[in-house]
Amino acid sequence: MARYKVEQDDWLIVYLKYLLFVFNFFFWVGGATVLAVGVWTLVEKSGYLSILASSTFAASAYILIFAGALVMVTGFLGFGAIIREDRSCLSTYFCLLLVIFLVELVAGVLAHMYYQRLSEELKQHLTRTLAENYRQPGAVDITLSVDRLQQDFKCCGSNSSADWQHSAYILSQEAEGRRVPDSCCKTVVVRCGQRVHPSNIYKVEKR
Incomplete structure (x- = not known):
């Protein structure tokens, strides 16, 4: 036992x-x-x-x-x-x-x-960055990061495409009539950001 x-x-x-x-x-x-x-x-x-x-x-x-x-x-x-x-x-x-x-x-x-x-x-910091730094002198890294972010995550702006309305870049002549950067577009081509429509860009705000 x-x-x-x-x-x-x-x-x-x-x-x-x-x-x-x-x-x-x-x-x-x-x-x-x-x-x-x-x-x-x-x-x-x-x-x-x-x-x-x-x-x-x-x-x-x-x-x-x-x-x-x-x-x-x-x-x-x-x-x-x-x-x-x-x-x-x-x-x-x-x-x-x-x-x-x-x-x-x-x-x-x-x-x-x-x-x-x-x-x-x-979100607040990103919205401020979009408005003040995107495509501005000495902000190449920020511009590339924002473009990559929008393409990788299929978005436009921090909250919506409306975040770009007061952007220094969009309000400048350099934008050439764009309402959002081209990186917001589902298919990126030159000046595609001129047309803000759900079929063309990511994450459009509700109207």
Whole structure:
């Protein structure tokens, strides 16, 4: 009976070991995914930095990279602890898991609290940027970023195409009769921004 009990305990330990190994594998894959998203965001979307009101975008990308790297390191530690069955490594592993959980919890609460306010600030800043900086001297980066933004996200202006009505560019002779930039057009051709119609441009305001 005692021998059966020992064998049953051994089986349970092996089962828990493999279960923890599988969990740790998916945990590590999740960290690698977060890291990849952070790097992709920083590389592919860095062109938008010039039109943002703050460094939130870049900071978010760096946070994703740091979080992903931390999770991957923790995952490696977990693999080592499971294979070696080292109690000190396992203790460190579970402590790091607790820290990661608490950090994610705090980040989630802060994101929920500041999302709406940050969204409004970004909209206001973008509307001001469209009006004051687009196609102005020394604002080449901003102009390229706005054009790319409107084409990538299939939009026109911050809230609607009406945001361009008071733009320094649209009110100037350089606009050549355009009511919105050509990058607002669904099919971009020279001076296509002269015709403001839902069939021609993105995100027209309701009338």
